[in-house]
Amino acid sequence: MTRGTERHGGRRGRGGAFRLLALALTTALGLVVGGVEASSADAASVCAGRPAKTVKFATGELRVYRTRDYACATAVATKPGKQRPMSVQIQPRGGRPVADSGSFTQRAGPVTVHALNRCVRASGTISGRTGTTSWILC
Incomplete structure (x- = not known):
C-alpha cells in the first residue's frame, strides 16, 4: 500500500473526488461570472428572457x-461609480408591486414578477430622476 491509503484506512480517493468536484464547480462558476463581468455593461443582463422595453x-x-411566464426589471445608471439612491419596481396588473431600493453604484434590481397573460408596469429611479412605463406586455 502507498502511504496515502494507509492514512485513510484503505479508502483512497474519497477526499480527492470531493476536491475535484469542488474545483470543477468553482471553475464553472468562475467562467459564468467571468463571462458576465467580461462583457460590456450594456450587453450584460441580470434578468432572464429577452428585452421587452427600455x-x-x-x-x-x-x-x-x-x-x-415572468417579467423582470432593472434600473441601470448611465455613469456607474459612486453610491447613490436607486430603486426599481415592477407590478403585474391585479398584483402587488415588487421593489428593490437602496444605495447602489451601478444598478437596482433585478425584480421579477409572475406575468403569464398579465400586463405589467415598471418604474426606475436613480438620483431622483425617474423613468416609467405604462401597462406593457399585454
Whole structure:
C-alpha cells in the first residue's frame, strides 16, 4: 500500500473526488461570472428572457425583460461609480408591486414578477430622476 491509503484506512480517493468536484464547480462558476463581468455593461443582463422595453431618463435607464411566464426589471445608471439612491419596481396588473431600493453604484434590481397573460408596469429611479412605463406586455 502507498502511504496515502494507509492514512485513510484503505479508502483512497474519497477526499480527492470531493476536491475535484469542488474545483470543477468553482471553475464553472468562475467562467459564468467571468463571462458576465467580461462583457460590456450594456450587453450584460441580470434578468432572464429577452428585452421587452427600455426607457431612458436623465441618470440611467429602466430595462424590462420578458420570458413566457415572468417579467423582470432593472434600473441601470448611465455613469456607474459612486453610491447613490436607486430603486426599481415592477407590478403585474391585479398584483402587488415588487421593489428593490437602496444605495447602489451601478444598478437596482433585478425584480421579477409572475406575468403569464398579465400586463405589467415598471418604474426606475436613480438620483431622483425617474423613468416609467405604462401597462406593457399585454
